[in-house]
Amino acid sequence: ERVVARLFAIEQPLPGARKAIRAAADAITPDTRAGDFAQAMMDLGSRICTPRAPACDACPLAGDCAARGHDPERLPVKAPKKAKPVRQGRAFWIERKGHVWLVQRAPEGMLGGMRALPDDNWSARADGTGAPPVEGAWHEAGTVRHTFTHFTIELAVLRLDGGAGEMAGPGEWWPLDRLDQAGLPTLFAKAARLAEAARERRRD
Template identity: 70%
Template sequence: MQSGSCHSGGVTASHDPICTDPATALLGWYDRNARVLPWRAPPGTATRPDPYRVWLSEVMLQQTTVAAVGPYFARFTQAWPTVAALAAAADEDVMAAWAGLGYYARARNLLACARAVAQRGGQFPDSEAGLRELPGLGAYTAAAVAAIAFGRRAVVVDANVERVVARLFAIDAPLPGGRAAIRAAADSITPEVRAGDFAQAMMDLGATICTTRKPRCLLCPLAQDCAAQRLAAAEAFPVKAPKAARPERQGRAFWIERDGAVWLVKRADKGMLGGMRALPDDGWSARGDGSGQAPLEADWRAAGQVAHGFTHFTLALSVAASAIPAGNPPGIGEWWPLDRLAEAGLPTLFVKAARLVLATGESGENDS
């Protein structure tokens, strides 16, 4: 599909310009192959998707797969069908509904943004610049919502788009430093019309065809223009700098049981797993190991250890369990019935710890 103009557009290994029209080719492919997702409008239609649903999906999809997001999106939109409803929700209810999706700062930012939109009368700004003024809404999400929900021309670059563009132009500057060149190249092929469809087409291409491993180049609508394909080196792009080894931290968590309930605390709003319900622990963090100190004197029994990976470190969390006959542990917390523990919205790390205690029989409910 010739456009009559060339897009030299960015850094390429061969320095050859791309002389067909990638946007036309890609949109034609998208019209036939678009994924059907609950937050999308069908390609090429005049109907715009609900900005609330677009924004919610984009926040959830950050560093998370479509398959993982689907059930959470359904639950959120059923519980809070509008941005005003979400803005009025209790923090603990939203954090509990988010549990298991990870990157919990997103849930806190979600609430802050929803409440800011509600104060504006429940309407999202319809420009990229206006969207950037909302709390917790970064450059990528602003561009995505502007393009998809409002049809604004915006350069939308997520991990899938980054991979497609790096291969299309054979951009060999290692990440993260190469991101400026990738964005410039993406800008050079982003059309003035159907910008939202183009952004979603790039995402779909990266998710289904131009995959990290074993890309299906024979099925790619951009294959004839792809510099990496001409080099027979698609999997070599994007170039990534070697990853530094993540440090391992040590910590302890404490299962405190009384009368068929377990003691849960709320973590500080800022920091790791902020605002989430959790088991008490010894203060481990990304910066260092925990103290190992229990929150109270008790007959502690070792239940074992669970491992969990965070973005910048891994955690080996030892779990100790004890049953107390009366009273409360020090500090603020709540007794949560064991038969309703699944409703507590514990983050994955503490779900692992709870399962360990219950599976090993160290829970007080098994005491005779």
């Protein structure tokens, strides 16, 4: 693939270029001993026409190579990397009497089964709803940006101090002085740090 892309200076990026590369390879493959030819091309690709710094001066095909002297290293042209989608979500820090409300994430899906701050159901495929788990006087604490394998999440952290109502759904009041033992995944540990920093700012 690499040798043929360079021999014919095929500028189209992969994977779209594969058709043109195959057609060009077919055009130069002899009718007899096609297997030997293919093997020779592979040897050339691994020993001389290497991905970096091809040894053009030692190449038996140099006289017929369209890319020689024209920066052959750039061929074949790689597909441009797809930008990762950026999702928007919210995480909610609810603090009462030295405790914070933590939930257990659903076993399937992102960070499945892990302890976390409640959030607004953002996912790899969709933004969150924005809806908090309880009504109240929420304060913005900042935004965490975190990159997963397939997407980036921008997680706005909101905090609510006090309140007395029962929390809906499964969860637990976790003591703030043992938060480092909650096993929060990195994203929510970052969110927790923002929420705690916001508390300190409000005290100042």
